[in-house]
Amino acid sequence: xxxETCPCRARAxxxxxxxACCGPYLAREKAPxxxxxxxxxxxxxxxxxxxxxxxxxxxxxxxxxxxRETTSEWARKSEWLGLDIVExxxxxxxxxxxxxxFTAHFGRDGKALTHKEKSLFTRDAxxxxxxxxxxxxLKSQPVVLGVQPGRNDPCPCGSGKKYKKCCGQAA
Numbered sequence: 323x324x325x326e327t328c329p330c331r332a333r334a335x336x337x338x339x340x341x342a343c344c345g346p347y348l349a350r351e352k353a354p355x356x357x358x359x360x361x362x363x364x365x366x367x368x369x370x371x372x373x374x375x376x377x378x379x380x381x382x383x384x385x386x387x388x389x390r391e392t393t394s395e396w397a398r399k400s401e402w403l404g405l406d407i408v409e410x411x412x413x414x415x416x417x418x419x420x421x422x423x424f425t426a427h428f429g430r431d432g433k434a435l436t437h438k439e440k441s442l443f444t445r446d447a448x449x450x451x452x453x454x455x456x457x458x459x460l461k462s463q464p465v466v467l468g469v470q471p472g473r474n475d476p477c478p479c480g481s482g483k484k485y486k487k488c489c490g491q492a493a
Contacts, residue, residue, distance in 0.1 A: 329370070330405050348363060350375075357410065357421070361407070369397075400430050402427075403428055408425060413443055421443070423460070440458040443455060474486065
């Protein structure tokens, strides 16, 4: 019996078996315990074409705008190439909210594409399951060629702020 590697690439070096990773979530056997686990299972749902799971794991506000046909077409016409989790904030079993920043890799019409997003996840008030609540904006990091700007130089992102008060805060 061959094992099927999970599409979410959790612990990519381990090549986890789908049945031991996202499979139980998509089979509705158990709920993802963390926001990151839900994010990974949602990616796997796109790969598997499980549009019902994508709908079921949305917050009530997000369900209002869910377009099943468009989502199904995107899932079906894309070649899913992998998921990279960039950062998680909160979203653990005891938390009420959490964010997951990720990059989804896929191909469409012979072109390699990426979808980068920071997603907010919340807990359902009733059963405490994780739900996708909304996409948050990603502040793009400036591309600095050559010499790094000084702390008091204008920020290269064009915000008009000093570098130390803008993009230099994370440095």
